[in-house]
Amino acid sequence: DADVTQTPRNRITKTGKRIMLECSQTKGHDRMYWYRQDPGLGLRLIYYSFDVKDINKGEISDGYSVSRQAQAKFSLSLESAIPNQTALYFCATSDPQRGGEETQYFGPGTRLLVL
């Protein structure tokens, strides 16, 4: 089974709709992240969380919100989706306490299309 899972894998929605993307991990990592990937721009950080009580904005947080329901779950919400939020969204985890490394492990991605 995959260590980091994302649901749904693909989603089509309409402008103005609220949508939630979910991420779960079995790695036992404290830190979780949400990125979006656009063609020609690489990945950009939206939000990250160091633990259940700690949420931090990333480079491009406007238009998004997150919820860290448990150590293993981190959800990304688009309160009112707009077409320029069409992108590939990745969840990632890391834990610098484990072996002292700071490597992020990614989920399979969610492709979102906003019409």
Place this chain on the structure above:
Amino acid sequence: AQTVTQSQPEMSVQEAETVTLSCTYDTSESNYYLFWYKQPPSRQMILVIRQEAYKQQNATENRFSVNFQKAAKSFSLKISDSQLGDTAMYFCAFMIRQYNNNDMRFGAGTRLTVKP
């Protein structure tokens, strides 16, 4: 702010040959991590190799090695004995080595095609 530049949008290589992907970065920090991630058509992001800036020795992982030039702020990836399964997008990434800062910055990527 840290920036990462990959100047080669696309590259190709013949199977079994060697290819080098370029990456430069801009930072005023002295302690940081550098990464290369691979994204095959399945779109999964897979860590290829990691380098800590304080280590002078270049990292290697089987057929993958890096040429880390700290003064030049350059971090190139060399793939030896290229295989068809190496066909993918390759992303260079930078992160400051600071406990409460996990803002990782990615380059725009290089699309590598390995030809039979």
